[in-house]
Amino acid sequence: MEEQRFNDLKLGEKGAIISIIAYIILSILKLGTGFISGSEALKADGLNNATDIAASVAVLIGLRLARKPADEDHPYGHWKSETIASLIASFIMMAVGLQVLYQAITKISHGQEESPDLIAAWVGIFCSIVMFFVYKYNKQLANKINSQAVMAAAKDNLSDALVSIGTVIGIVGSQINLPWLDPLAAVMVGIIICKTAWEIFRESSHHLSDGFNEDTIKSFKQVVLDVDGVEGIKDIKARSYGSNAVVDVTVLINADLGFQEAHHVTTKVEDALKSSSHEVYEVHIHYEPHETNKQSKSV
Structure with missing residues (x-):
């Protein structure tokens, strides 16, 4: 039984690694295109993915620590490291969400005069599709091995896919002489990030405080x-x-x-x-x- 659970945690690491690789590639693509095209929403989305790298690394570390056998200081094992990793990931996501909200609201208050290049929308669509498939993979993996940390990563993946869709809507909308729609989409990005962070924090803190369904x-x-x-x-x-x-x-x-x-x-x-x-x-x-x-x- 214990050996099987260690194997499940090892399998869960695969999901975290896939998320890290995807986030590295997509954050570079979004940030680069965002600066070139002048899209605040895409830059906010790229910043979100950049910090998701740190959150996924925290999940990966948590899964590896959870595999450590019981010792004198941890007679019940290191299983809770997985939940702590989810909690840390929620803190990182919340910090990013608040930063994105601040920058977007500041941009709206100062006004945005030009609409971003339409290439930003195509990048957003591509990234949304990629993250949706990563979400499907991690969700199936989390259900298979019953992992809180991998499920938290899957929820983050889904929020990122939705964020990219919102980004695309804002960019396309800004093309019809409504440039303020792009920073408004960035505000929605920040709200979704904060909401996902809160949900992960609530579930993780519930488990760490010995709450049970x-x-x-x-x-x-x-x-x-x-x-x-x-x-x-x-x-x-x-x-x-x-x-x-x-x-x-x-x-x-x-x-x-x-x-x-x-x-x-x-x-x-x-x-x-x-x-x-x-x-x-x-x-x-x-x-x-x-x-x-x-x-x-x-x-």
Whole structure:
């Protein structure tokens, strides 16, 4: 199980590397074309991709740190490095989004007299298509290996594809004697960047503060209650370590059962939880005696 998760993290690094390569190429293309064509929106988009390189590098480092085995300082392993990487990526994206907004709003207030060259629009279309395919790849990879960091990278990829589409709309619109549409598109770029950063920050901080999805907890409860020998559940909790879930559960077992029989029931509970979801990495079980006069299972 642990070896498989290390292999999944290694596979996740491939997605981060693909994102880095794509961002390097597209940021150079967008920034260069933006300066040549005079498009504020394309330059803002290029700056966004340039900082996405740093965010993707943070994800890559986080995935590699998460693969480190447990040691004296980290008895539960380094799994949370993946979530920390997502958090750092959100900070970088938010800083860039605010910078793009500031520059675009300043440009609108001063007025833009000339429309950018139409070549900027073609570059924007090309980049949008490239990022959409990178997004599809990383999303499928994130779902396959259940990686928060790779999914954060995929969301960033999708926002970049949408940003490029918005950039194209602003550039094309500025061609019909509305040059202010180009910096306005840059404002929209900044808003989308900030929104994506906030979503990634909210999810990462939720996991780091030991928050856990309530619906998933309910599904874990049902799995435990379906195990033969379990009379009820006194308490059940779960917390995330990167893309892994550790479940703590206190079950009620018939007080008349011997130690070996009770232990066998808890083993079945552990196996059932791990089989129910590849997210479950470790299960801590405590059992207490249950009054035999109660006929139905309880939670």
